[in-house]
Amino acid sequence: MNRIGKFIVLDILKNKIVLVYTLILAILSWSVFSLEDNSTKGLLTLLNVILLTVPLVSVIFSTIYIYNSSEFIELLLSQPIRRSKIWFSLFFGLSISLLLAFFIGAGIPILFYAPSDVGIMMLLVGIFITVVFVAIAFLSSIATRDKAKGIGIAILLWMFFALLFDGVVLFLIFQFADYPIEKIMVGITALNPIDLARILILLHLDVSAMMGYTGAIFKNFFGNQVGIIAAFTILLLWVAVPFLISLRKFRKKDL
Amino acid sequence: MIEINNLSKNFARLKVLNNVSLSCNQGECIALIGPNGCGKTTLIKSILGMVIPTEGTIKFKDTFITNNFEYRNHIGYMPQIGRYPDNMSIGQILDMIKELRKSDIPIDEDLFHQFKLKDILNKKMRTLSGGTTQKVSATLAFLFNPDVLILDEPTAGLDPLASEILKEKIIAEKKKGKLILITSHLLSELDDLVTQIIFMQDGNVQFHKTVDELKSSTGEEKISKAIAHILKNNTHE
Amino acid sequence: MKVKFLTFFFLILSQFAHSKVLEVGQNKSFKKIKDALAQAINGDTILIHQGIYKEGNIIVDKEVTLIGKNWPILDGQKKYEILSIKSNNTVITGFRVENSGYATLDDPGAIKVYEANHVTVCDNILDDNFFGIYLQYCKNTVVKNNRIKAYGVEEQQIGNGIHCWKSDSLQIIGNRISGHRDGIYFEFVTNSVIWRNISTKNIRYGLHFMFSNNDAYITNVFKNNGAGVAVMFTKNVTMINNTFEENWGDASYGLFLKEISDSYIFGNTFIRNTSGIHMEGTSRIKVEKNVFESNGWGMKIQASCMENEVVTNNFIANTFDISTNGSLVLNTFNGNYWDKYDGYDLDRNHIGDVPYHPLSLFSVIVENNPPAMLLFRSFMVTLLDKSEKMIPSLTPDNFIDNTPLMHSVDL
Numbered sequence: 001m002n003r004i005g006k007f008i009v010l011d012i013l014k015n016k017i018v019l020v021y022t023l024i025l026a027i028l029s030w031s032v033f034s035l036e037d038n039s040t041k042g043l044l045t046l047l048n049v050i051l052l053t054v055p056l057v058s059v060i061f062s063t064i065y066i067y068n069s070s071e072f073i074e075l076l077l078s079q080p081i082r083r084s085k086i087w088f089s090l091f092f093g094l095s096i097s098l099l100l101a102f103f104i105g106a107g108i109p110i111l112f113y114a115p116s117d118v119g120i121m122m123l124l125v126g127i128f129i130t131v132v133f134v135a136i137a138f139l140s141s142i143a144t145r146d147k148a149k150g151i152g153i154a155i156l157l158w159m160f161f162a163l164l165f166d167g168v169v170l171f172l173i174f175q176f177a178d179y180p181i182e183k184i185m186v187g188i189t190a191l192n193p194i195d196l197a198r199i200l201i202l203l204h205l206d207v208s209a210m211m212g213y214t215g216a217i218f219k220n221f222f223g224n225q226v227g228i229i230a231a232f233t234i235l236l237l238w239v240a241v242p243f244l245i246s247l248r249k250f251r252k253k254d255l
Numbered sequence: 256m257i258e259i260n261n262l263s264k265n266f267a268r269l270k271v272l273n274n275v276s277l278s279c280n281q282g283e284c285i286a287l288i289g290p291n292g293c294g295k296t297t298l299i300k301s302i303l304g305m306v307i308p309t310e311g312t313i314k315f316k317d318t319f320i321t322n323n324f325e326y327r328n329h330i331g332y333m334p335q336i337g338r339y340p341d342n343m344s345i346g347q348i349l350d351m352i353k354e355l356r357k358s359d360i361p362i363d364e365d366l367f368h369q370f371k372l373k374d375i376l377n378k379k380m381r382t383l384s385g386g387t388t389q390k391v392s393a394t395l396a397f398l399f400n401p402d403v404l405i406l407d408e409p410t411a412g413l414d415p416l417a418s419e420i421l422k423e424k425i426i427a428e429k430k431k432g433k434l435i436l437i438t439s440h441l442l443s444e445l446d447d448l449v450t451q452i453i454f455m456q457d458g459n460v461q462f463h464k465t466v467d468e469l470k471s472s473t474g475e476e477k478i479s480k481a482i483a484h485i486l487k488n489n490t491h492e
Numbered sequence: 493m494k495v496k497f498l499t500f501f502f503l504i505l506s507q508f509a510h511s512k513v514l515e516v517g518q519n520k521s522f523k524k525i526k527d528a529l530a531q532a533i534n535g536d537t538i539l540i541h542q543g544i545y546k547e548g549n550i551i552v553d554k555e556v557t558l559i560g561k562n563w564p565i566l567d568g569q570k571k572y573e574i575l576s577i578k579s580n581n582t583v584i585t586g587f588r589v590e591n592s593g594y595a596t597l598d599d600p601g602a603i604k605v606y607e608a609n610h611v612t613v614c615d616n617i618l619d620d621n622f623f624g625i626y627l628q629y630c631k632n633t634v635v636k637n638n639r640i641k642a643y644g645v646e647e648q649q650i651g652n653g654i655h656c657w658k659s660d661s662l663q664i665i666g667n668r669i670s671g672h673r674d675g676i677y678f679e680f681v682t683n684s685v686i687w688r689n690i691s692t693k694n695i696r697y698g699l700h701f702m703f704s705n706n707d708a709y710i711t712n713v714f715k716n717n718g719a720g721v722a723v724m725f726t727k728n729v730t731m732i733n734n735t736f737e738e739n740w741g742d743a744s745y746g747l748f749l750k751e752i753s754d755s756y757i758f759g760n761t762f763i764r765n766t767s768g769i770h771m772e773g774t775s776r777i778k779v780e781k782n783v784f785e786s787n788g789w790g791m792k793i794q795a796s797c798m799e800n801e802v803v804t805n806n807f808i809a810n811t812f813d814i815s816t817n818g819s820l821v822l823n824t825f826n827g828n829y830w831d832k833y834d835g836y837d838l839d840r841n842h843i844g845d846v847p848y849h850p851l852s853l854f855s856v857i858v859e860n861n862p863p864a865m866l867l868f869r870s871f872m873v874t875l876l877d878k879s880e881k882m883i884p885s886l887t888p889d890n891f892i893d894n895t896p897l898m899h900s901v902d903l
Contacts, residue, residue, distance in 0.1 A: 162871060198869060
């Protein structure tokens with residue numbers, strides 16, 4: 001890791017919000033696992049955390065942090081440092097700190113109580129979701145100079161992916177109930193990283209139900225090795241594409 | 256040393272720099288003056304690569320600065336309002352910049368000592384007053400013995416004592432044959448410093464003259480008066 | 493060991509009956525089984541020694557005991573039905589029967605019993621046959637401890653492991669069947685018992701059961717079959733202590749019940765099936781003290797079912813505990829343990845104080861609109877389910893367990 005990244009990580013780790021985030025994740029994870037007698041229920045609670053809280057915190061915290069770093073970025077820009085390096089360092093710094101928070105808060109309890117394939121998948125998916133929403137934060141904070149607007153865009157994007165998108169999909173499913181739309185639906189889900197993450201976990205958590213009629217189609221698609229690689233490639237694209245777009249914009253941005 | 260050719264910059268529809276061409280050389284101490292919003296800071300930021308010009312080119316030591324960052328090794332920049340990461344202390348900022356630069360050039364810590372920053376090394380940046388922040392900015396700008404110093408309103412916010420220390424430092428650096436670019440509103444401060452004046456208005460360079468030329472053409476002894484004289488004449492025309 | 497003991501036993505028995513033992517083998521008086529059979533009379537024992545016998549179709553039409561010693565191989569060369577038993581009181585034991593012929597018209601089997609009573613087929617190994625053991629019009633026949641294996645890929649290309657048709661008082665005990673179309677097939681078979689069999693990896697059903705009244709199947713394992721177990725068009729069936737496991741797939745069930753009545757399902761374990769039990773048009777069935785664990789759907793009860801009782805079962809870690817396709821509820825649920833129940837027990841009588849609605853809104857949605865499964869466990873769906881739990885509006889409100897247990901039943 002480069003030196004700027006190190007400074008950023010150290011700076012974020014001192015940030016109270018990240019500490020609180022870690023603490024909340026930890027309290028939540030340890031309590032759901034120790035209160036429930038089977039780990040499946042604990043995993044279910046964590047699933048909702050991973051699908052809602054993790055993206056929300058990742059995207060909003062990162063957006064705010066990027067805006068608040070404008071001075072820092074300015075300071076660095078007057079130094080002999082490549083622009084893209086600054087942006088990359090910021091990205092790695094944010095990702096690593098939030099991943100660390102996620103891993104300490106949720107990862108350790110998962111590994112402790114549910115070191116099964118569901119647990120591992122959850123950990124992986126949580127990691128990807130964190131980084132994806134950090135990347136989305138970069139996109140929303142480069143979109144406008146106005147901090148309030150930027151945070152607004154970040155929240156809207158989160159709402160869209162976490163809530164609205166599913167509503168649209170449900171609507172489509174009801175509208176086209178008479179048509180064989182399963183395969184198209186698989187494609188549509190790939191457009192939402194949260195849904196993709198959820199289905200990856202579902203395939204492990206509800207494997208019996210997923211062997212049913214529609215489930216089988218997802219299982220066939222996402223369940224085998226090729227599918228899993230495809231799913232993670234798509235998640236990786238969800239990291240790369242927003243970030244690279246933001247990088248392109250940042251390189252041409254006036255500060 | 257710095258060659259600016261037909262530089263233009265638009266922010267949306269607003270034209271901030273309009274076909275600016277300038278040439279600054281070693282040993283000169285140039286005051287960049289003009290009313291608020293005339294494009295001074297944009298010009299400086301263009302030189303630093305923080306603002307990407309719409310048109311035109313900038314050469315630093317005969318190389319174009321587009322997509323280049325190494326030339327900034329030779330520039331010390333003191334921003335108008337230095338903004339720093341809140342959580343870091345003065346010591347950490349200095350250490351970080353030193354570590355990032357990792358240069359072999361002997362470090363110039365004159366200002367660091369004179370501003371007595373050592374006593375407040377552990378203070379967090381967010382707790383600092385505007386003046387102290389400016390002291391940090393100034394220290395950073397001079398730290399690596401750069402060939403070019405770009406100072407944006409250097410004395411604004413500094414107390415008279417600190418202001419004097421900074422001036423002394425600028426004069427000392429000037430004597431070493433460095434190129435110094437200063438923007439300032441306080442024209443009176445510039446008297447004993449500058450050798451040349453660039454006057455900008457509405458994104459245009461109105462004139463670029465040596466101080467001597469200016470004084471002789473206007474018959475005034477002080478820069479501030481000389482400028483005032485020109486402005487008056489301009490409005491009369 | 494078992495074979496040796498049986499051999500000994502039958503040898504003694506044959507001595508007492510004043511019958512003779514005919515030996516078949518390389519250095520014995522008979523080289524061919526058919527020759528020995530031709531010489532035998534009722535009550536004789538034919539002892540067949542190690543070797544490979546390719547004699548085409550062997551017809552056993554005398555009351556004889558055929559004993560294989562050291563697993564003689566009867567090879568059908570993929571052309572013939574191997575053993576055709578057409579006489580009562582026949583015993584077939586200790587053979588390795590391989591490569592029966594394949595035909596869809598007359599269903600050749602490795603061992604086929606035609607209208608015979610008191611036949612015993614035990615301790616044989618059947619490998620790569622079209623049908624394994626085929627019983628038709630039989631009474632009081634025992635099929636015991638056989639290992640029946642085939643390598644079917646397609647339903648049409650392979651017969652059943654143990655196929656019973658129009659028979660009565662059969663005992664199917666301790667067999668292991670895999671790779672056939674149906675592991676065990678019962679059609680028009682009455683008063684019979686299926687006990688301690690293990691039926692796995694069959695292409696269609698582990699057990700296929702139709703028009704067969706007054707039967708019981710007990711302590712069998714049905715695992716990993718194409719579509720689980722089907723019990724159809726039948727009444728008075730007792731199903732006790734069976735394990736239905738990992739019957740996965742579209743239209744796959746642990747147990748599929750269609751048009752059956754007056755039956756009792758007790759103490760079974762349904763684990764990791766797409767659906768634990770799927771009921772269609774069933775009535776007066778009691779489902780008691782079973783475990784439903786980690787199934788996609790614990791029970792799917794279609795609207796055509798009535799007067800069924802679901803009592804004292806454990807529902808644990810199923811994706812959906814219950815699902816139905818209609819709004820009519822004519823079945824009762826009482827005293828079950830539902831791990832999804834989050835009520836309380838203030839009077840400490842181990843029965844939850846608030847009733848439990850085992851039917852989630854989303855399971856109804858998925859039943860009517862399978863692709864909606866895509867959205868399962870999304871925040872919106874969880875929200876829908878929670879709100880429905882609080883104010884039931886779309887799910888039938890009499891679909892209810894009034895006495896849900898706080899702890900799982902010890903079984």
